[in-house]
Amino acid sequence: MADVDAIVVGAGPNGLTAAVTLARAGLSVRVYEGAATVGGGARTAELTLPGFRHDPCSAVHPLGAGSPVLSGLGLERFGLTWVHPELPLAHPFPDGSAAVLARSVDETAGSLGDDFGDRGGDGDAYRRLLGPFLGRWDGLAADVLRAPLDGWPREPLLYGRFGLRAVLPAELLGRAFTGERGRGLFAGLAGHVTAPLTSPVTGGIALMFALAAHDVGWPFPRGGTQAIPDALAGLLRSLGGTIETEHPVRALGELPSARAYLFDTDPAATAAIAGPRLPSWYADLFLRRYRHGPAVFKVDYALSGPVPWTAQAARRAGTVHLGPTMAEIGAALRSAHQGTEPRPPFLITAQPSLFDDRRAPAGSHVFWVYAQVPNGWRGDLLPAVERQIERFAPGFRDLVLARTIMTPADIEAGNPNNVGGDIAGGRCDGLRLLLRPAPVPVPVPYATPDPAIYLCSSATPPGPGVHGMCGYHAARAALRRVFRAPVPAEPSREEG
Numbered sequence: 490m491a492d493v494d495a496i497v498v499g500a501g502p503n504g505l506t507a508a509v510t511l512a513r514a515g516l517s518v519r520v521y522e523g524a525a526t527v528g529g530g531a532r533t534a535e536l537t538l539p540g541f542r543h544d545p546c547s548a549v550h551p552l553g554a555g556s557p558v559l560s561g562l563g564l565e566r567f568g569l570t571w572v573h574p575e576l577p578l579a580h581p582f583p584d585g586s587a588a589v590l591a592r593s594v595d596e597t598a599g600s601l602g603d604d605f606g607d608r609g610g611d612g613d614a615y616r617r618l619l620g621p622f623l624g625r626w627d628g629l630a631a632d633v634l635r636a637p638l639d640g641w642p643r644e645p646l647l648y649g650r651f652g653l654r655a656v657l658p659a660e661l662l663g664r665a666f667t668g669e670r671g672r673g674l675f676a677g678l679a680g681h682v683t684a685p686l687t688s689p690v691t692g693g694i695a696l697m698f699a700l701a702a703h704d705v706g707w708p709f710p711r712g713g714t715q716a717i718p719d720a721l722a723g724l725l726r727s728l729g730g731t732i733e734t735e736h737p738v739r740a741l742g743e744l745p746s747a748r749a750y751l752f753d754t755d756p757a758a759t760a761a762i763a764g765p766r767l768p769s770w771y772a773d774l775f776l777r778r779y780r781h782g783p784a785v786f787k788v789d790y791a792l793s794g795p796v797p798w799t800a801q802a803a804r805r806a807g808t809v810h811l812g813p814t815m816a817e818i819g820a821a822l823r824s825a826h827q828g829t830e831p832r833p834p835f836l837i838t839a840q841p842s843l844f845d846d847r848r849a850p851a852g853s854h855v856f857w858v859y860a861q862v863p864n865g866w867r868g869d870l871l872p873a874v875e876r877q878i879e880r881f882a883p884g885f886r887d888l889v890l891a892r893t894i895m896t897p898a899d900i901e902a903g904n905p906n907n908v909g910g911d912i913a914g915g916r917c918d919g920l921r922l923l924l925r926p927a928p929v930p931v932p933v934p935y936a937t938p939d940p941a942i943y944l945c946s947s948a949t950p951p952g953p954g955v956h957g958m959c960g961y962h963a964a965r966a967a968l969r970r971v972f973r974a975p976v977p978a979e980p981s982r983e984e985g
């Protein structure tokens with residue numbers, strides 16, 4: 490008899506979703522987390538000054554709000570409230586104008602017209618590119634974020650039509666636009682993944698983020714991202730599961746006996762913890778040699794006022810991309826991928842306190858910024874980051890009360906899954922979003938040769954993001970193989 494049905498190592502969004510999925514099936518579940526709090530890449534902390542609540546890792550959650558599994562768990566009962574900014578995204582240009590990704594397709598399309606003197610008017614191109622998929626998020630997300638080779642897509646025609654476009658590199662698919670506004674906006678969306686714009690599937694990433702803005706939104710959790718794992722932990726405890734924090738796991742032998750072990754960890758760490766339980770051919774080929782991608786250089790600011798964007802639209806947006814053209818964004822992402830400093834960097838920024846008064850003292854603000862840099866990079870990007878912000882918001886530096894910088898080494902120190910500062914759980918170029926951790930198609934990528942051991946971190950499909958889908962699919966694989974239990978369908982929004 491095992492001490493417990495299932496043990497999950499790591500309380501990131503995927504570990505917690507795996508634990509909840511198993512507990513919902515009636516199993517006893519215990520989670521061990523190395524850090525002092527649950528959340529992994531989904532946490533909130535006063536990093537700079539008292540009262541300023543920053544997200545050290547993820548901040549903006551189209552994939553969380555639109556996740557087929559998270560949206561059906563009723564996390565609102567455990568304290569999660571989504572806050573929607575007036576505009577999901579603004580993409581400013583140095584002339585003081587901006588393309589926007591609004592909830593409304595019309596407003597978005599309207600912002601792509603009148604290109605500065607060159608060819609323009611990309612509103613119709615935007616409608617044509619997204620039109621077939623608008624209003625169909627639930628079916629599309631379930632198919633795109635499903636476990637590979639796990640049965641037929643729910644909506645095969647829609648999925649097939651999407652796949653034909655999605656497989657293209659963003660640089661190619663972005664040629665649907667003739668002007669810099671459409672191309673720049675599209676490139677910025679693809680820049681949420683750590684791969685060059687010439688890499689396959691990056692076009693699909695951009696499409697998914699655009700569709701999410703119209704169908705789901707790009708919200709922040711009220712009070713900070715920590716609300717997501719806290720809600721998952723609350724749900725898990727309500728189902729009888731337990732969580733031990735400040736308990737880093739170094740070897741399987743340290744743990745109580747369990748019928749299944751699920752690892753929300755880096756593949757090489759999984760090999761080290763599992764030790765001889767995994768055959769050396771498998772550990773060597775698929776886990777120890779697993780490759781990591783570009784890192785990020787992150788700055789969290791406490792500001793005495795809102796960012797003084799020249800473009801008015803950026804003052805209404807939750808997320809602001811800084812890197813105007815496809816060429817500039819493409820060069821920055823390519824540099825990070827090829828091991829050189831991006832000049833200038835492409836910045837993804839977020840300003841949650843404009844829409845949530847729980848994030849900073851009255852009148853002041855938190856501001857979240859990161860840029861891609863090479864894995865393990867040791868340079869100082871701060872001057873380049875602030876030059877890029879000043880380019881679009883002159884006077885920004887005068888508002889800075891405090892800042893916390895996280896280099897790739899700091900990012901790894903905060904979470905061992907972020908090897909070399911990689912926030913995506915492994916390389917994302919080529920087909921590595923689909924084929925992970927093994928670089929070849931395997932029937933169940935979550936399973937290992939030991940029938941009791943599973944991987945459930947973002948080093949498995951569908952990869953990075955706070956959506957919990959890796960954990961959900963891994964838990965389903967364990968339910969099917971170890972517990973011979975009926976595999977639950979995704980919880981529906983109505984159920985939630």
Ligand SMILES: Cc1cc2nc3c(=O)[nH]c(=O)nc-3n(C[C@H](O)[C@H](O)[C@H](O)COP(=O)(O)OP(=O)(O)OC[C@H]3O[C@@H](n4cnc5c(N)ncnc54)[C@H](O)[C@@H]3O)c2cc1C
Pocket residue numbers: 498499500501502503504505521522523524527528529530531545546547548549550552553736737738739753754755758785787859900904905906907912913914945946947948952953954955956959
């Ligand atoms: C700077 C940054 C910005 C990001 N921005 C966004 C964003 O805006 N939106 C978005 O959707 N995603 C974003 N992401 C990505 C997102 O955070 C990750 O994809 C997601 O958190 C992965 O979840 P996970 O559960 O697989 O792993 P993680 O979140 O990394 O969690 C793994 C957990 O396992 C624990 N652990 C590891 N090893 C052990 C061990 N041996 N013993 C015990 N515990 C262990 C870790 O401490 C950690 O808590 C960002 C990430 C970073 C770092």
